[in-house]
Amino acid sequence: MLDIDKIRSDFPILNQLIHKKPLVYFDNAATNQKPQVVIDAIVDYYSNYNANIHRGVHTLSQLATNAFEEARLKVKAHMNAENSFEIIFTSGTTHGINLVASGYSQLLHIGDEVIVSEMEHHSNIVPWQMLCEKTGAILRVIPMNELGELDMDAYVKLLSDKTKMVFVNHVSNALGTINPIQFIIDQAHKIGAEVLIDGAQAAGHIKADMQALDVDYYVTSAHKLCGPTGVGVLYGKEKCLLKLPPYQGGGEMIKEVTFEKTTYADLPHKFEAGTPNICGVIAFGVALDYLNELGFDNIASYEDELLSYATEKLEAIDGLRIYGTAAQKTAVISFNVSDIHPFDIGTIIDKLGIAVRTGHHCAQPIMNFYNIPGTVRASFAFYNTKEEIDLFISALKRATMMLS
Numbered sequence: 001m002l003d004i005d006k007i008r009s010d011f012p013i014l015n016q017l018i019h020k021k022p023l024v025y026f027d028n029a030a031t032n033q034k035p036q037v038v039i040d041a042i043v044d045y046y047s048n049y050n051a052n053i054h055r056g057v058h059t060l061s062q063l064a065t066n067a068f069e070e071a072r073l074k075v076k077a078h079m080n081a082e083n084s085f086e087i088i089f090t091s092g093t094t095h096g097i098n099l100v101a102s103g104y105s106q107l108l109h110i111g112d113e114v115i116v117s118e119m120e121h122h123s124n125i126v127p128w129q130m131l132c133e134k135t136g137a138i139l140r141v142i143p144m145n146e147l148g149e150l151d152m153d154a155y156v157k158l159l160s161d162k163t164k165m166v167f168v169n170h171v172s173n174a175l176g177t178i179n180p181i182q183f184i185i186d187q188a189h190k191i192g193a194e195v196l197i198d199g200a201q202a203a204g205h206i207k208a209d210m211q212a213l214d215v216d217y218y219v220t221s222a223h224k225l226c227g228p229t230g231v232g233v234l235y236g237k238e239k240c241l242l243k244l245p246p247y248q249g250g251g252e253m254i255k256e257v258t259f260e261k262t263t264y265a266d267l268p269h270k271f272e273a274g275t276p277n278i279c280g281v282i283a284f285g286v287a288l289d290y291l292n293e294l295g296f297d298n299i300a301s302y303e304d305e306l307l308s309y310a311t312e313k314l315e316a317i318d319g320l321r322i323y324g325t326a327a328q329k330t331a332v333i334s335f336n337v338s339d340i341h342p343f344d345i346g347t348i349i350d351k352l353g354i355a356v357r358t359g360h361h362c363a364q365p366i367m368n369f370y371n372i373p374g375t376v377r378a379s380f381a382f383y384n385t386k387e388e389i390d391l392f393i394s395a396l397k398r399a400t401m402m403l404s
């Protein structure tokens with residue numbers, strides 16, 4: 001379906017040697033690479049129409065404003081949001097989560113409960129812990145099982161009329177597990193709780209439909225969607241965003257300022273204080289066009305092929321254990337070999353041109369669950385190939401031989 005050779009030629013970074021070996025980039029769960037059209041959009045913006053938006057009547061300002069707002073429409077269409085003002089541009093997933101958590105500090109009371117899962121990125125744990133400290137709300141945790149799947153029976157038991165909010169990631173960055181978010185959302189709504197989905201890890205693989213999911217908040221980062229760093233999206237339902245107090249005060253987010261009283265701007269500007277990452281947002285729109293042209297179904301089915309191919313090869317290695325073997329997974333493989341430290345494997349295979357992530361992947365509770373300090377994580381994108389997986393497997397075999 002996908003022409004991988006053609007696709008690879010769209011990504012200039014892939015065509016290089018690292019330590020005299022062809023680069024094999026398997027750290028896509030941390031950030032993926034950028035196609036030439038995205039790089040060109042960034043150069044074009046700063047070369048031809050850099051100006052501040054929503055403020056000037058001059059031509060460049062209007063060009064920049066139009067391109068910025070066009071990107072918002074692209075994101076709206078991509079996420080199937082009902083209204084474009086439900087799309088708030090942020091600096092990334094972490095910012096989006098903190099924005100909601102900060103607003104909620106004025107909406108929660110002592111004894112209220114909020115629910116996270118054991119499988120979250122730290123950015124979907126720590127802001128809620130801070131929120132609970134501020135408000136006296138109680139944090140409950142959905143446990144996971146040995147396969148790296150969330151326990152839905154336990155989840156349903158945690159829900160009560162005290163529950164105000166549920167925060168779960170769509171896909172785990174450390175394990176690749178795709179969580180049953182539709183069930184999680186539906187159950188929460190039954191008891192009147194709101195749901196925030198951390199979509200950072202899902203975004204590059206699954207096209208999430210805001211209206212079909214009926215989700216309250218969904219956050220993601222452009223840099224995991226072939227866009228630039230420092231840009232993200234917070235989708236919020238209109239009624240949720242209306243009641244959520246603003247996060248930061250400043251320019252652009254106000255209607256009228258006097259020393260007696262300031263009134264806030266309408267959505268989405270109420271949450272977009274200050275000059276945003278204009279160029280980044282525009283380039284993000286271009287990245288979405290690129291990915292949608294390839295087709296998310298095509299991307300997912302090709303990545304599934306890579307996942308099965310690599311899983312089979314890895315399972316054949318003596319002493320290798322994969323963490324996260326959920327039935328529903330994206331192309332992320334977390335593993336260890338015997339008791340070799342993941343850092344040592346990562347360091348050696350880097351010398352052979354292979355880029356993987358090692359460590360706790362900002363998800364220490366998962367590592368605690370398995371009682372390990374960390375894992376080696378290989379994560380694939382649609383521009384990776386089976387030949388690269390072969391290079392990775394032979395590098396891994398060399399490394400484990402040296403280290404055992």
Ligand SMILES: *Cc1c(COP(=O)(O)O)cnc(C)c1O
Pocket residue numbers: 029030092093094095121123124169171172173198199200201221224
């Ligand atoms: C990458 C990631 C984040 C953090 O995203 P930032 O862009 O660093 O804000 C949060 N959650 C998950 C699941 C992620 O994969």
